Amino acid sequence: MADGGIHAADPIHVLRRGVADLHDRVDRLSGFGAPSISSDAYRSLVAALASVVPAVEAAVIGSDDALVADVPPFAPLLLDDARRLGITPQPWAVTLDDAAQRWGARYVLAGSQLGAVVIARRLRDELPELPRAYFTAAATGAGERWAAFRSDARVAFADDELDVSAAVDAARDVFERLLAVLERSVCDPSTVGAGGGR
Numbered sequence: 684m685a686d687g688g689i690h691a692a693d694p695i696h697v698l699r700r701g702v703a704d705l706h707d708r709v710d711r712l713s714g715f716g717a718p719s720i721s722s723d724a725y726r727s728l729v730a731a732l733a734s735v736v737p738a739v740e741a742a743v744i745g746s747d748d749a750l751v752a753d754v755p756p757f758a759p760l761l762l763d764d765a766r767r768l769g770i771t772p773q774p775w776a777v778t779l780d781d782a783a784q785r786w787g788a789r790y791v792l793a794g795s796q797l798g799a800v801v802i803a804r805r806l807r808d809e810l811p812e813l814p815r816a817y818f819t820a821a822a823t824g825a826g827e828r829w830a831a832f833r834s835d836a837r838v839a840f841a842d843d844e845l846d847v848s849a850a851v852d853a854a855r856d857v858f859e860r861l862l863a864v865l866e867r868s869v870c871d872p873s874t875v876g877a878g879g880g881r
C-alpha cells in the first residue's frame with residue numbers, strides 16, 4: 684500500500700463516469716424523479732435493494748480487506764422493511780473475488796446512501812405511513828460516511844495493484860442486477876410479492 688498519495692485519476696471520478704449511464708437508468712425507472720412518488724415505485728426500489736444489498740454487504744464485510752471491512756450493515760433494516768412491505772427479495776449469489784471488485788461494489792452501496800438523503804425526505808413527506816427504517820438509517824450521516832469512503836478509496840487505489848477498471852466492472856454488475864429486479868417489478872408490481880403497499 685502506498686502512503687496515502689493520490690492517483691492522477693481519482694478512483695471515485697473513474698467509478699462515477701463508469702456507472703453514470705446506469706445511475707441515470709435507475710433514476711428514470713425508480714420513479715423518484717417524478718414530482719410525486721407512488722407506493723409501488725417505493726416497493727420496487729426496496730425490492731431491488733433487498734435483492735442485492737445483503738449479498739454485496741456480506742461479500743464486502745466478510746472479506747479481510749482492512750479498509751473495505753468498515754461498512755455499516757444495513758441489510759437487516761432493508762430486509763425488515765421488505766418483509767413489512769410484503770416484498771419477497773430475490774437473493775443474488777455474487778462473488779467478489781478480489782479487493783478491486785469489493786471496492787467497486789462498496790462504491791455502489793456508499794453512493795446509494797447519498798441518494799438515500801433525498802429519498803428518505805421524500806418518503807417522510809409523501810408516504811409517511813410506509814416502513815422506511817433502511818432509508819432513514821442510510822441517510823443519517825451519509826455525507827460523513829461518503830467523505831470517509833472517498834478518502835479511503837484514494838488511499839487504497841494509490842496502490843498500483845488495485846485495478847480501477849475491475850472496480851468499475853464490479854460496480855456495473857451491481858447496478859445491472861439492481862436494474863434487472865427494478866425493471867421486472869416496475870413492469871409487474873406483483874413480482875415483488877403480494878400485499879403490503881397501498
Ligand code: HEM
Pocket residue numbers: 695698699706709710713715716731732790791792793794795796797798799801802861
Ligand atoms: C438502486 C438504487 C441506487 C443506487 C445503487 C445509487 C447509486 C448511487 C451512487 C453510486 C452515487 C454516487 C455518485 C458519485 O458521486 O460518485 C449516488 C449518488 C446520488 N444518487 Fe443514487 N443511487 C440509487 C438510487 C437513487 C435514486 C432513486 C435517486 C433519486 C432520488 C438517487 C439520487 C442520488 C443523488 C441525489 C446522489 C448524490 C449526488 C451528489 O450529491 O453529487 N439515487 N447514487
